Amino acid sequence: MKENFGEVIQGQFEKLLETHVDRDLLEKADGQSMFRDLWAVVEKSGFCLALVSESNGGIGLNPVLAFQLITAASYFGLPLPFGETMVVSGALNTPLAGPATLSGGAGGKHPKVAYGADADHVLVARDGKWLLAPASSITSQRGNNLAGEPRDALLVANGAPHDPAPWLEDGNLDSLGALVRAAQMRGAMQRALEMSIAYARDREQFGRPISKFQAVQHMLADAAGELAAAGALVDNAAEAWGGPDFTICAALAKSRTGEAAGKLSEIAHQVHGAIGFTKEHDLNFFSRRLWSWRDEFGSDAVWQEYIGRKVCRDGGAALWDRIISVTQGAVA
Numbered sequence: 647m648k649e650n651f652g653e654v655i656q657g658q659f660e661k662l663l664e665t666h667v668d669r670d671l672l673e674k675a676d677g678q679s680m681f682r683d684l685w686a687v688v689e690k691s692g693f694c695l696a697l698v699s700e701s702n703g704g705i706g707l708n709p710v711l712a713f714q715l716i717t718a719a720s721y722f723g724l725p726l727p728f729g730e731t732m733v734v735s736g737a738l739n740t741p742l743a744g745p746a747t748l749s750g751g752a753g754g755k756h757p758k759v760a761y762g763a764d765a766d767h768v769l770v771a772r773d774g775k776w777l778l779a780p781a782s783s784i785t786s787q788r789g790n791n792l793a794g795e796p797r798d799a800l801l802v803a804n805g806a807p808h809d810p811a812p813w814l815e816d817g818n819l820d821s822l823g824a825l826v827r828a829a830q831m832r833g834a835m836q837r838a839l840e841m842s843i844a845y846a847r848d849r850e851q852f853g854r855p856i857s858k859f860q861a862v863q864h865m866l867a868d869a870a871g872e873l874a875a876a877g878a879l880v881d882n883a884a885e886a887w888g889g890p891d892f893t894i895c896a897a898l899a900k901s902r903t904g905e906a907a908g909k910l911s912e913i914a915h916q917v918h919g920a921i922g923f924t925k926e927h928d929l930n931f932f933s934r935r936l937w938s939w940r941d942e943f944g945s946d947a948v949w950q951e952y953i954g955r956k957v958c959r960d961g962g963a964a965l966w967d968r969i970i971s972v973t974q975g976a977v978a
Contacts, residue, residue, distance in 0.1 A: 652707060652708060652711035655693070655696075655705070655707060655711065655715070656711065656714060656715065656718065658691075659691070659693050659715050659718055659719075660718055660722075662687070662688070662691055662693075663718060663719065663721075663722040663724060664722070666684060666687060667722040667723060667724055667725075669928060671684075671725065672723050672725065672928075672931050675725035675794065675795075676793075676794035676931075677790055677794040678794075679763065679764055679788070679796055680725070680726060680727070680745065680761050680764035680796065681725065681726070684725075684726060685726055685745055688724075688726060688728060689743075689744070689745075692705065693705075693715055693728075693732075694728060694731045694732050694735060694742075695732075695735055695741050696711075696712035696715055696732055696736070697709060697712050697732055697733065697735060697736025697737075697739075697887070698735050698736055698739055698740065698741055699739055702739050702740065702741065703741045704735070704736075704739075704741060709884045709885065709887035709888070710881050710884045710885050712732065712736070712884070713825065713829045713880060713881070713883075713884040714829075714881075714884075715728075715732070716728065716729040716732065716826060716829040716830060716833070717829045717830070717832045717833035717836070717880070718833060719830070719833065720829070720830035720831070720832075720833030720834050720837075720935065721833035721834070721836050721837050722833075722837075723834075723837075723931055723932065723935070725795065726745065726761075727745050727746065727747050727760055727761040727764070727765060729826035729829065729830060730745075730746060730747040730748055730760055730761070730765075730823070730826060731745055731746040731747070732826075733748070733822045733823075733825070733826055734746040734747070734748050734767065734769045734778075734822075736887075737769070737811050737814075737822060738769075738776075738778065738808060742766070742767055743766070744765070744766030744767065745761060745764060745765050745766055745767075746765055746766065746767040746768070746769065747759055747760050747761050747762055747765040747767075747768055747769070748768065748769040748770070748819050748822060748823055749762070749768065749769075749770050749800065749819065749823075750771070750818065750819040750820030750822075750823055750943060750944075751770070752771060752772065753772065754772070754801055754802050754803070755799075755800070755801055755802075756768075756770060756799070756800040756801075756802060757799045757800075758789060758791070758797040758798070758799065758942075759797065759798050759799070759800050760795065760796065760797060760942075761795075761796045761798070762784070762786055762796070762797075762798035762799075762800045763786035763787075763788055763796065763798040763800075764796060764798075765781065766780065766781050767779065767780060767781075768781075768784060768800060768802060768805075769819065770802055770805070770819070771810070771817055771818070771819055772802075774810075774817070775807045775808065775809070775810070776807070776808040776809070776810050776817065776819075777802065777804065777805035777806065777807055777808070778805050778806045778808060779802045779803070779804065779805030779806075780805065780806075783802065783803040783804050783805060784800050784801065784802055784803070785800070785801040785803075786798045786799065786800050786801075787799040791938040791942075792934050792937055792938045793931075793934040793935040793937075793938045794934070795935070795938065811888075813888050813889055813890055813892055814892060814893060815892075815893035815894075818893065820943050820944055821892065821893040821896040821897065822896075823942070823943035824896045824897065824899070824900035824943040824944050824949065825880070825883050825884065825896040825899055825900065826943070827900060827903075827939040827940075827942050827943050828876070828879075828880050828883070828896070828899040828900045828903040828904075829880050829884070830935070830939055831876070831903045831904070831906075831907045831935075831936055831939050831940065832873070832876060832877050832880050832903060834907075834932040834933075834935050834936050834939070835869075835872075835873050835876070835906065835907060835910045835911075835936065836873065837932045838910060838911060838914040838929060838932045838933060838936070839866070839869050839870060839873055839910060839914065841914065841918075841928065841929050841932075842866060842869065842913065842914045842917040842918065842929075843857070843866060845917060845918055846862055846866065846917055856917070862917060865913045865916060865917060866913070866917070868909070868913060869909070869910045869913045869914070872905075872906035872909050872910050873906060873910060875902060875906060876899075876902050876903040876905075876906035876907075879895075879898050879899040879902045879903065879973075880899045880903060882895055882898070882899065882972070882973060883895035883896045883898065883899040886972070891971060891972045894952075894953065894956060894968075894972050895972050897944075897949040897952050897953050898949075898953065898972065898973070900943065900944060900946075900949050901946045901949040901950045901953065904940040904945065904946035904949075905946055907936040907937075907939070907940050908936075908940065908946075910936075911933045911936045911937065914929060914933065915929070915933065
């Protein structure tokens with residue numbers, strides 16, 4: 647029953663995205679601030695509350711299904727802080743009115759915060775507490791990432807204090823953001839791969855579709871394998887939501903998805919040739935997001951170093967048990 651409920655939720659969300667997100671919107675959003683009218687539609691739908699318990703006024707969706715909604719949003723290119731709002735509301739288990747975002751940085755200064763100047767709430771960590779800062783206590787300076795998404799510099803004065811979620815290692819917000827970006831990269835990779843397969847079927851060279859060439863088939867198969875491996879670890883980390891292994895599972899998901907994003911976007915552009923780099927082709931909307939998201943909330947190297955240090959601290963005797971405990975969902 648729960649699985650059917652999740653499928654219904656997913657289907658409804660995808661219909662909403664199909665209705666409201668198109669190429670024209672993506673072009674308009676490039677380098678612009680958040681569209682408040684579009685946010686009102688998404689917020690009214692209630693999907694941002696997927697991770698908030700039913701008893702607290704949310705949907706109470708299985709976390710794996712909830713993060714698949716974030717994947718769906720990025721598959722369509724939804725230019726809103728949907729994932730950020732979902733995880734902030736979920737981590738606090740509180741419905742929030744208006745868009746929310748988060749920053750893993752410490753202190754009062756926070757560079758490159760997603761939709762920071764547009765958010766009604768910003769969750770930050772300070773002095774062992776979480777602060778949920780309202781827009782009225784934030785000074786902002788506009789900025790953008792390579793994909794043209796808002797990445798604003800914030801100066802946070804104060805906010806409502808909250809105890810950090812005990813299941814997050816050291817209350818670190820970076821792991822929350824890392825899993826959001828990993829789930830988003832999965833969606834953008836799905837879209838880029840589908841575009842590449844369709845283009846290979848349509849594009850002819852030497853009198854036949856390039857999809858008939860073995861080299862192209864191998865490249866597309868490699869891309870599909872990268873997507874599958876990354877997606878398994880995203881689901882694995884989502885399944886760890888609320889548990890003691892969440893941070894390391896999020897680290898594995900972000901580092902592996904970042905690697906996959908680099909390889910898959912390279913293959914996608916090889917298949918498309920020069921046209922894939924032009925703004926006239928839709929691929930650029932998704933490859934630029936992949937290149938940007940790969941570095942946000944910790945790059946591949948940052949999280950790989952974290953994983954390595956954690957393994958070394960635990961000792962070699964604990965390595966196999968640790969691998970089994972944090973990847974059960976990924977190999978099930």
